[in-house]
Amino acid sequence: MRMNHLPDDIDRFWSMLMKIFTCKDRLEDIMTCIYDAWSEALLIGHDQIQLKKEPVFQQTIFDEYIHVDQDLSKAEKVIRSIRRDISDEAYLNIYLATLSVEEDALQAIYNFLRVGFKIGESVLQQYANPRVMRILELRRKVSNESHHFREFARFERLNSSNVYVSHLEPKSDVIMLVGRHFADRMPSEQWMIIDDNRKTACVHPKDGENYLRYLTDEEFQTLRKTEEYEDEYTDLWKTFFHAIAIDERKNYVCQRNLFPLWKRKHAVEFKK
Numbered sequence: 001m002r003m004n005h006l007p008d009d010i011d012r013f014w015s016m017l018m019k020i021f022t023c024k025d026r027l028e029d030i031m032t033c034i035y036d037a038w039s040e041a042l043l044i045g046h047d048q049i050q051l052k053k054e055p056v057f058q059q060t061i062f063d064e065y066i067h068v069d070q071d072l073s074k075a076e077k078v079i080r081s082i083r084r085d086i087s088d089e090a091y092l093n094i095y096l097a098t099l100s101v102e103e104d105a106l107q108a109i110y111n112f113l114r115v116g117f118k119i120g121e122s123v124l125q126q127y128a129n130p131r132v133m134r135i136l137e138l139r140r141k142v143s144n145e146s147h148h149f150r151e152f153a154r155f156e157r158l159n160s161s162n163v164y165v166s167h168l169e170p171k172s173d174v175i176m177l178v179g180r181h182f183a184d185r186m187p188s189e190q191w192m193i194i195d196d197n198r199k200t201a202c203v204h205p206k207d208g209e210n211y212l213r214y215l216t217d218e219e220f221q222t223l224r225k226t227e228e229y230e231d232e233y234t235d236l237w238k239t240f241f242h243a244i245a246i247d248e249r250k251n252y253v254c255q256r257n258l259f260p261l262w263k264r265k266h267a268v269e270f271k272k
Contacts, residue, residue, distance in 0.1 A: 023067070037049050112134070153182070
């Protein structure tokens with residue numbers, strides 16, 4: 001009797017296997033991955049599809065993993081569809097979610113789009129829907145981290161040149177958001193903000209537009225040496241920082257809450 005049911009059990013087992021689409025952690029790759037995954041979902045159903053950013057550290061045995069390479073035409077189609085069929089605000093939420101370090105960010109974007117393309121512009125008001133709330137949560141976390149690093153960025157001059165460099169180690173990929181803030185305040189200076197975790201740089205040429213650059217190992221090692229340089233402005237900032245402190249009112253617990261240890265690694269005022 002059990003042998004008679006075996007074929008049905010096998011069919012049920014294979015129907016439960018997932019197709020998992022993976023891609024690099026870049027906007028164009030993510031949008032291309034969504035395009036290919038959605039195309040496959042039209043054939044086998046959305047519930048059989050998962051999306052993950054690379055690297056994928058732990059793979060399941062029976063699921064099928066499909067790597068997706070960047071395709072600008074597909075990425076543009078996805079972005080255009082989101083802005084046309086849902087809203088520009090929805091795309092902004094999705095864009096910020098793509099910058100998140102959270103492991104489920106890509107799947108959360110896909111789940112949100114499943115709801116968004118059904119409901120349309122009002123999807124962001126669906127506060128009872130967990131798929132919508134997850135996107136809003138990712139946006140909030142990325143926005144908060146960007147805001148913090150705008151406050152914690154410290155620029156140091158590269159040798160005797162007029163190029164200023166700031167090193168950050170954010171969890172999420174926020175350096176372009178941080179760079180937008182400083183472009184409004186230092187438009188006529190040459191500077192770059194470096195993400196030491198991802199080896200990328202937001203570069204701002206004098207009176208120009210910010211752009212993202214992926215650094216080679218040699219470039220990254222050269223730019224890391226900027227933290228060894230000190231000039232009169234570095235000394236002035238350290239002196240100011242310590243001069244305004246009131247010993248009787250020091251509260252290190254509060255200081256660590258507002259300026260966590262992992263965020264102050266590149267802050268010159270904490271260097272001895």
